[in-house]
Amino acid sequence: MIRIAFGAETPLSSARTLAALMIAGSLSACAVGPDYAKPVIDVPSRWSNDKSAQSPKPAELAGWWKKLRDPTLDRLVDEAVAGNLDVASAKARVREARASYNQATGALFPSIDGSASATRSQSAGAAGGRGGAESYGGSSGRISNSLRAGLDASWEVDLFGSNQRNVEATRYSLDAAEDDLRAALVTLIGDIAVNYVDVRSYQARIALARRTAATQRETARLTRAKFEAGSASRVDVANADGQVASTEAGIPTQEAAMAQAIHRLGVLTGRAPNALAGLLTKTAPVPSPRLPLPAGVPADILLSRPDVLAAERRLAEATARIGEAEAALYPSISLTGNVATSGVRLGDLAKNSSISWSFGPSLSVPVFNAGQLRAAVAAAQARRDQQFLALHSSVLVALEEVENAIVALAQERIRYGKLSEAVRNYREAAGLARTLFESGSTSFIEVLDAERSLYSAEDALIQSRVNIAAQYIALNKALGGGWSGAVETAKPVVVDSNTGPRPAAFLRTPSQ
Structure with a gap:
């Protein structure tokens, strides 16, 4: 650790200090610890x-x-x-990371x-004054005034790059925080879409x-007449x-589930759970996506998935922290x-005779610390290893999620076609x-079985349509699709007022 302190100086000391600063600046270019390089990760060339x-x-x-073609969903996302x-x-x-x-x-x-100080003092003794104090004689002693002003300055010269590594690490941490924000938006939009489709x-x-x-x-009326x-x-x-009673018995359960999805949407938009009940009361069809959906190549997720990008930035931060820790081993x-x-x-x-100054270096060398440094x-190296493994894990999880969503979407589309055919046949049979x-x-048993099979097939067809939309959403989330517009991060949520100096009488006790 290097500290350089300087203040108001004479011309001679200014020249000496300038030279010292130039030397310090050149020394600060030195750095220890590993320099970060993005790891090479093997991924398949195509989705299976x-x-x-x-x-x-x-x-x-x-x-x-927006490809779900539902204006209400677009509004909820906004x-x-x-x-x-x-x-x-x-x-x-x-904001904290920044x-x-x-x-x-x-x-x-x-x-x-x-710093500045002003002192007025009185001491016992004969009248008169001397030295740097202005004094006044009197029967009660001597009164003197003393004024003092000064500047203390310091500069830490980064001899082995400790501070520079810290700056590097916090820069990576800021990048990770921004990626975490984008990951939160990916999750949020996916949750909004899923719950809206559920409604x-x-x-x-x-x-x-x-x-x-x-x-x-x-x-039943016809049967009773017969x-x-x-x-x-x-x-x-x-x-x-x-x-009839069995069919109607399922309605309350579905209404309760619908209410829960509406409540979830309200909370996701930052409002009361029932805030969107009026908006979603009117029935609308289940959103139907435009298919097929291009998925690109597996390597794309290394650039599009914000959680993968955040994991890579945390690996970079952990690498920089090693250099910061190693710098403490040196003088x-x-x-x-x-x-x-x-x-x-x-x-x-302002008189030259009243000005004093000092300037000088000090050296500290680690001698014995029982292996703490x-x-x-x-420990820093172990944390780097953890982040390296976390990055690889996030890549594998991302690949898995995309593969699962691709397969599920493709198979659900096949299932939907079969269910559509079944509904047509059951409707004709009923x-x-x-x-x-x-x-x-024919007997009533034939009618009973036909109507029961038709209802079951039609309900399964609706659920299959929902599954197609859900897998479409899951695939976009897995690929890293999220908010592409600007996001304001500088504005704080809580804005304090009256934070300047004020009498202590205005302060409240904790009990208030």
Whole structure:
């Protein structure tokens, strides 16, 4: 550690100090510890589910949620980006990291402190005065005045790069905080989209249940009429009424789940849980994405996934901390200086005879510390290893998430096609069974099975449509798609007022 202190100087001392500063500046170029280099990570050349012979198209991640073609979802995303509390916390961490970086950078420059004092004293003795004090005689003793002003300045010359490594580490930490903010936005937009799709899916399933229950109620009415006419049994009537009740029994559960999704959306936008109930009351279709979705190549996630980028920046920070720890093993030099002036009147402070100054270096060399400094280096190296492994883990997790989403989306689209075919067949079967039952050509059991199978297939079709949207969302999240617009991070959430000097009477006790 090197400290250089200087203040107001004579021309001769200025020249000497300038030379000392030039030497110190040249010494500060020295650095210890490893220099960071981005690691090389092996990733596959293509996604395993990509069987196309053509070159993969790059992923289109900017505003991916807009491809779900739902203006209400677009509005919710905008509101969430502006009001979400987790995002606001991530912004605050960016401000904290930026302040830490500025603080570390400031340690590379000189610091100057000024001081001033004025003293008036009385002592017993004969009248008169001498020395640097103005005195007045009297029967009660001597009264004297003394004025003093000075400057103390210091500068830490970064002989072995400790401060420079600290600046480097805090710069990487700031980068990681900004990547964490983007990761929070990726998660937020994905959560908004998933919960919004859930709301629309529950609305669709509730509407289906009510339509089906109405049809089943009409079938029950017909069955009861046939029973009264003697062409149906009491068992048929009971089965028909039971089927209506069973279908309607699922509606409260779905309404509760829909309310929970609405509440989650309210909280995600930074508002009260029920704040969006009015906006989402009106039923709308389940969002349908534009497919297929290009996924690019695996190497793209090294540049698009903010969590991977944040892990890489933390590895860089941990590497810089090794150099900071190693610098403590070497000698440190401090240069300190001060200038002071004293007198009995203000005019005396400017006289050359009243000015004193000092300037000189000091050297500190580690001699014995029971291995603490070496242990600090070893700890820093171990933390670097942890971050290196965390980076590789984040890459593998990212690859896994993308592969899973690609497979799930592709297979769900196949399932949706089969379910669509099943619904068409079951709808035809239910219509034929009902017609035959009305004409007395078949039993009610055929109608019961046909209507039950149709309802189950239609409900599964809605859930499959939801799964396609959910896997589309998951794939965009896995690829690193998030907010592409500007994000304001400089504005604090809490703005203090009346923070200047004020009488202590205005301060409140903790109990207040």
